[in-house]
Amino acid sequence: MTVEATTGETAGLQAKVGRRRGRSAIEGESWRELSAVAQVALYVILVILSALMLFPFVWMVSTALRPAGYETLQTLIPQPYLAFENFAKAWSYRGTFFTQWLVNSVVISFVATFMSVVLNALSGFAFAKYDFKGRDALFICVLATMMVPFQVIMIPVYVVIAAYLGLANNYWGVILPSTASAFGIFLMRQFMQSIPDELLDASRIDGASELRIFSQIILPLSMPAVAVFAILHFLHMWNDYLLPLLVMTRRQMFTFQIGIVNFQGEYRAEWNLMMSMVLVSIVPPILIFLLFQRYFIRGIAMTGMKG
Amino acid sequence: MASSALPLPRRHRRLQQRQWIPYVFIAPNILLFMVFVLGPVVFSFAMSFTKWEALSPGVFIGLKNYVDLLSDDVFITAVRNTILYSIGTVLPILAVSLGVALMLDARLRGRTVFRVVIYLPVVISWVAGSVIWRLIFIHPYGVLNNMLSWFGIPPQLWTNDPYLALPSIMFLTFWKNLGFNTIIWLAGLQTIPASLYEAAMIDGANRRQVFWRITLPLLAPTTLFGLVTGVIGSFEVFVPVYLMTGGGPGYASMVLVMAIYRSAFQMYQMGYASAIAAVLFFMILVVSWLQIKLFGREVQY
Numbered sequence: 199m200t201v202e203a204t205t206g207e208t209a210g211l212q213a214k215v216g217r218r219r220g221r222s223a224i225e226g227e228s229w230r231e232l233s234a235v236a237q238v239a240l241y242v243i244l245v246i247l248s249a250l251m252l253f254p255f256v257w258m259v260s261t262a263l264r265p266a267g268y269e270t271l272q273t274l275i276p277q278p279y280l281a282f283e284n285f286a287k288a289w290s291y292r293g294t295f296f297t298q299w300l301v302n303s304v305v306i307s308f309v310a311t312f313m314s315v316v317l318n319a320l321s322g323f324a325f326a327k328y329d330f331k332g333r334d335a336l337f338i339c340v341l342a343t344m345m346v347p348f349q350v351i352m353i354p355v356y357v358v359i360a361a362y363l364g365l366a367n368n369y370w371g372v373i374l375p376s377t378a379s380a381f382g383i384f385l386m387r388q389f390m391q392s393i394p395d396e397l398l399d400a401s402r403i404d405g406a407s408e409l410r411i412f413s414q415i416i417l418p419l420s421m422p423a424v425a426v427f428a429i430l431h432f433l434h435m436w437n438d439y440l441l442p443l444l445v446m447t448r449r450q451m452f453t454f455q456i457g458i459v460n461f462q463g464e465y466r467a468e469w470n471l472m473m474s475m476v477l478v479s480i481v482p483p484i485l486i487f488l489l490f491q492r493y494f495i496r497g498i499a500m501t502g503m504k505g
Numbered sequence: 506m507a508s509s510a511l512p513l514p515r516r517h518r519r520l521q522q523r524q525w526i527p528y529v530f531i532a533p534n535i536l537l538f539m540v541f542v543l544g545p546v547v548f549s550f551a552m553s554f555t556k557w558e559a560l561s562p563g564v565f566i567g568l569k570n571y572v573d574l575l576s577d578d579v580f581i582t583a584v585r586n587t588i589l590y591s592i593g594t595v596l597p598i599l600a601v602s603l604g605v606a607l608m609l610d611a612r613l614r615g616r617t618v619f620r621v622v623i624y625l626p627v628v629i630s631w632v633a634g635s636v637i638w639r640l641i642f643i644h645p646y647g648v649l650n651n652m653l654s655w656f657g658i659p660p661q662l663w664t665n666d667p668y669l670a671l672p673s674i675m676f677l678t679f680w681k682n683l684g685f686n687t688i689i690w691l692a693g694l695q696t697i698p699a700s701l702y703e704a705a706m707i708d709g710a711n712r713r714q715v716f717w718r719i720t721l722p723l724l725a726p727t728t729l730f731g732l733v734t735g736v737i738g739s740f741e742v743f744v745p746v747y748l749m750t751g752g753g754p755g756y757a758s759m760v761l762v763m764a765i766y767r768s769a770f771q772m773y774q775m776g777y778a779s780a781i782a783a784v785l786f787f788m789i790l791v792v793s794w795l796q797i798k799l800f801g802r803e804v805q806y
Contacts, residue, residue, distance in 0.1 A: 232611055232612065232613075237613065240608055240611060240613060241613075243608065244608060244609075244613075244616075244619050247605065247619075247623070248618075248619055248622040248623070251622055251623055251625065251626065251680065251683070251684075252622055252625070254626075254634075254637045254638065254641060254680065255625065255637075257637070257640065257641060257648055258637045258640065261640060270643065270646040270647075272646075272648060272651045317533050317534050317537075318534065320530045320531070320533070320534075321530060321531045321534045323530060324526075324527035324528075324530035324531045325527075325531070328526070328527035328530075330524065330527045330528065333527070336531065336535070339538075340534075340538065343538055343542045343543070345789070345790070345793070346542055346546055346786070347737070347741045347789065349741045349743060349762045349765065349782075349785070350546075350549070350782050350785055350786045350789070351542065351545035351546055351548075351549050351782070352765070352766075352769075352782075353545075353549060353552065353765070353769045353775055353778055353779055353782060354544070354545035354548035354549045354552065354779075355541055355545050356769075356770075357548070357775070358540060358541070358544065358545065358548075374537065374540075374541065375537075375541040377534075377537055378533075378534040378535075378537035378538050378541070378542075383534065408526045412530075433628060436630070437629070437630035437631070437632070438630075439630065439631060439632050439744050440743060440744065444770065455630055455632040455633075458632055458633070458636060459632055459636070459748060462636060462639075469640055469643075472636065472640075473636075473637075473640065476633050476636050476637060479630065479632070479633055480629040480630070480633050483628045483629055483630070484625065484628060484629065486628070487621075487624070487625070487628040488621070491621065494624070494628075494688070495688060495692070
């Protein structure tokens with residue numbers, strides 16, 4: 199994509215681009231090239247669509263910067279001035295614990311991502327590189343768990359966490375239920391199957407333990423899959439609402455997402471403060487997305503089309 | 506020969522000893538699946554035959570919960586709304602995102618920017634999305650009502666209007682999910698061999714014919730994937746409903762997961778809520794089975 203964006207219209211470069219995508223330059227010109235009129239029409243449609251998609255974000259930022267008393271004023275640029283003090287005001291609002299909520303979300307997301315990567319990579323390794331009794335049946339069982347959405351089993355999961363494990367209002371109560379991931383195991387297995395067995399055998403002859411083979415050979419070679427899964431899982435944990443809503447009932451234990459909703463519930467009129475906190479909450483996902491864009495596309499290509 | 510035969514028995518013994526190793530590697534995940542997925546599925550099904558209030562153990566009441574469901578207006582509304590929401594979101598999103606994907610597949614400068622913009626709502630949380638759209642829908646001074654006033658349309662109640670509550674949630678869903686399906690379609694378009702387009706062009710096919718005769722049929726696996734994940738995802742909708750309408754006004758936007766949440770965590774009828782969950786699970790299984798049965802044969806390219 200970046201190649202196309204930066205190269206000029208010279209035929210040689212286009213041929214290069216065409217080959218990169220597995221398509222020759224000639225047909226690229228015949229069916230991919232558009233007439234000037236069609237190009238302009240496309241741009242107009244895409245610009246309008248993008249404006250519609252962006253508008254909610256723009257309005258949110260604009261509202262986040264409106265001074266108290268002017269929250270519902272219908273101007274794109276906040277009037278009478280840009281109220282940057284809203285962030286500090288919301289952050290230290292009475293009855294809120296935004297610092298604590300941020301810490302909770304950060305700890306939960308990082309610990310959960312780390313655990314999930316390690317455990318699912320281990321499972322993927324076992325399914326990809328070992329021949330053991332019941333392997334295929336177990337793998338099908340793992341895939342079958344994808345058919346069960348959390349919403350369907352949230353009641354017993356809550357009972358297990360709250361009554362049997364005593365993990366209500368505990369980080370582990372949010373981390374453990376989402377750690378084992380069929381999607382993660384599938385992704386890791388697919389990727390690790392492409393690592394040649396000879397590499398493992400060579401290390402075994404050199405006397406490496408299986409765990410060492412996993413951590414020193416398999417894991418480094420599987421970085422593309424690990425990165426895709428880690429990013430998607432981190433985002434899932436950061437954005438999740440339903441599970442923390444059930445598990446975290448003590449105010450100090452809320453995640454950032456629950457904190458925002460709670461803030462809205464009690465101070466509904468102060469949209470500017472609300473939006474300033476919404477803005478804070480979407481900065482990490484959007485930054486991650488912009489930085490690791492290609493992993494999102496790759497994640498879909500790796501799993502979506504095969505799953 | 507002799508030299509390579511020598512270390513074999515030892516290696517063989519070590520491999521024998523290693524037989525338990527893969528089991529150790531998968532053990533933590535299998536344990537977690539049993540505690541947090543498999544156990545709960547069985548547990549949930551069992552609970553649906555009990556009268557189970559809050560965290561106190563249940564009393565077996567047979568099929569009573571299921572019989573009660575049939576005469577429960579809230580449940581029936583929830584089933585109807587869930588299906589309406591599903592049809593009203595999945596099909597428009599699939600159609601429009603296909604159009605967007607086709608536009609973005611054309612040779613166009615700066616299309617990466619458009620892709621990023623369209624995908625932005627996908628990466629933010631449903632909480633952020635729902636709260637932002639509440640802001641847009643505010644009555645009577647919200648920005649949407651303001652814009653409608655330019656065309657002489659009076660301010661609407663949106664999330665507080667019995668007829669507009671569910672459509673309001675659908676608008677949000679459309680905005681939030683469009684990018685996901687666009688990327689799925691784009692990935693599907695990449696899998697179509699260029700030689701087919703080339704051949705069609707040589708045979709004198711126009712763009713319309715190419716789309717209906719080549720692109721769309723070859724996108725069948727992508728269509729099936731988008732349809733199945735879309736319908737199942739729409740059956741699981743909760744956060745936007747919970748945050749924007751709470752299922753109201755009245756029960757105008759009640760959906761199944763909201764009904765489960767309401768019964769289990771607001772009215773503490775865990776057994777009854779489990780019966781609703783069982784119905785939802787059944788619906789999801791039927792839809793995936795139906796869609797694969799109906800379209801499964803045709804997607805073997």
